[in-house]
Amino acid sequence: MRPAPLVALLLVLAACRIETAASGRPPGPPTTADSVARLEEDSTARVQVDAALRTYYRRFSSRDWRAFRQSFWPGAIITTRWTPPGARAPRVEVQALEEFIRRAPEGPGRLAVFSEAPIHLHVRSYGDLADAWVIYRARFGMTRDSVSVFYGVDAFQLLRHDGQWRIVSLAFTQEVAGRPLEALR
16 A cells, blocks of 8 residues: 555544443444433432431441341342352352341451441432442451451442332442552542
């Protein structure tokens, strides 16, 4: 190819730009995903979900398991990936809420210091359905003078029924090495 046509082709390509829709897909007719991305958020629902989650964190930190249970709908699940003592590799553990509460004395219940507090909440809702990603700060210690602080992300699914927002599912993970959550601390 001669230099002049090559230069012309490069100029044409340089003037082009690639566009994507809000969903991240190439332009074209809207999809269902695009309509969900454009939904107008209900600010009242966002405030209510925020309040429900802040209540969840207070109940969890107080280790009042009867009150903690009230933040969830019956049959809710809690999921995480962890490495049990003595295990060689992490595993995914999906627990019914009642199993989580039954095992709480082995985890937060055995600690002298235990608290989790939301640092940043990102809530999306549509009608009676909401999800929230929450960056939290945790404080744990076997004794009052051996407290460790770490951060993580909780991903909640909530459903409103009879005017009450409760958790249907919770999945969580600790801060990932090399990807600190510092910006929101």
